[in-house]
Amino acid sequence: MEDKHPLPGNAPLYKQIKKLIIGRIVDGTWSPGKRLPSETRLGQELGASQGTVRKALDDLVSENLLIRHQGRGTFVTTHTAQRELFHFFHLVDNDGIKQLPVYSQLIDCSRRRATRDEAGRLKLSARAFVIAITRVRHLNNNPVICETIILPATRFAGLEQNDDIPNELYGYYESTYGITIHKATERLRAVTASNVEVAAIGLPVGSPLLEIDRVAETLEGEPVEWRVSRCDTQAHSYLSEII
Amino acid sequence: MEDKHPLPGNAPLYKQIKKLIIGRIVDGTWSPGKRLPSETRLGQELGASQGTVRKALDDLVSENLLIRHQGRGTFVTTHTAQRELFHFFHLVDNDGIKQLPVYSQLIDCSRRRATRDEAGRLKLSARAFVIAITRVRHLNNNPVICETIILPATRFAGLEQNDDIPNELYGYYESTYGITIHKATERLRAVTASNVEVAAIGLPVGSPLLEIDRVAETLEGEPVEWRVSRCDTQAHSYLSEII
DNA sequence: GAGTGGTCTAGACCACAGA
C-alpha cells in the first residue's frame, strides 16, 4: 500500500483503506452499481480485520459513495432518479412536496468556445470548447425554470449531436460518459427576469427570479458542469434543511 | 431501560443508548457544554461494552449533538459563534467568504397576539402571544438583511423587555432560556422589495430580494422560532453545499 | 502518571437475501 503526500504510511489503517477504495472507484475497478467484495474478503486481501474494513466502509457510506444492502452486499452508488430527486433537486411546491421536472423544452444545444467566465468556472484553458445547453423545465405542467448548462466539450464529446437529451442528466453523464457527479456547490441570489425569461416562463416584466448557480464536481474534485437555473418562485421554493 | 412506542425493547442496544442519552440532554441532566461520563464508565452503568457505547456516541456526534475532544472527553454541543457561522448562516460575499453580521439595527421588539400564519408555523393555539423582533443586519458596513423573528412568548418570557438583544441569537436562547436550536428548515424564494425594505436597505424601488423563510426546532422537534430574512443579493449570495 | 478518546483485533451471534 504505497501512498504519496496525502496519506502518510502511518495514517490510521482504515483511512488508508478508504483511500484505496476511492481509488478503485475512480479508476473504474469498481464502477457505479457494482458490488464490492464482502467485508471479510476485503479484510483478508488487505491484511486488516473485518471491523477495520467495516469502519472504512461506514465512512464511505456516510459520504454517499457506497450503499449497503443487508444480506446482499455493499455497492457503489449510482445516480438513480431517487438520488437525483432527494439529493440534487431542491425545489418544492407550496405544500412542501418535491416533484422532479418531467418535461424539459430544449431551446438550444451547441458547441462553441468558452467565455472567460465559463473557462474560469470549469478550470479550462482560455480557448477550450464547451457544450452549452439551454432549456426550460416544467413543473406541474407549467414552465418554471430557465436553465443554461455548460460542459467541457472534451469530456462530453459528441453530446451536442444528441437530439434526445434526457431530463435527468446526472444518470446520463454516468452511463454515457463515465462521469459521476459527487458534489455540487450552489450559490443563490434574487435577480430580475430578462426579456428572454419573461417570454419563456410567461411572467410580467420585472418579475423576480431565484437564480441557482451550481458548479458540480467529480469524486476527484474536478468541476465538470456549470449550471445556472433561474426559477419562478411564485408556486415553488428552494428547500434547505439544516441539521 | 423502559421504552414506549418509539423504540421497542428489542431495538439494537446502541439505539436504546442513543435514545437514553438524548433524553438526558433534553431533560437537562447533561446540559450544553457539559462533559459526559467516559465511554467505559457509561458502558458499566448501562451494562454495555465500550464499543457499543462508542457506536451510539459516534452517531450522536455525526448528528451534531455531541462533540469529542481526544484526551479530554465527550461534550454536549453548544451554540458557539463558530457553529452559528458554519452551520446556520449561509450568506457569503462575492469572493465566497463567509462573514457573520457584526451589527444589527433593532427596529422593533414587541409582544402581541399571534397572527394566523404565526400560530400555524409555531404550532401555537389561535390566540397565543408571540414576541416579534424586526431588525436590519449589516454585512461589511452595509445594510443587507431585513429580518423579522417570531418567538412564542411563553418560552421566551420577558425577552421583549431586553433592550440589548445580541446579534447572535441562538447562543442567547440557549444561555438565557435553556432552548437549544438543533435543526432548521429554510424555504427560499425571490421577491420584490417592499417600500419598508427599499428604505431600510437603500435600494431602487422594485429590486429583487432573496427571502429566507426559516423555522427552527429544538431537539424534540418543536418549532420555536420563525424567521423571515429578506436579503439584498447584489454583493452576497446564499451558499448551499451538496455533498 | 492517570484518564480520556482513537484505532485495531478476533470472535460470536443475529437478520436478511437469494439460490
Next chain:
DNA sequence: CTGTGGTCTAGACCACTCT
C-alpha cells in the same frame, strides 16, 4: 442452506490532555 451485512463483546495498544 450459504453468504452477506448488522450488532455486540472483551481486550489490547496508541495519542492526546491535564495535573
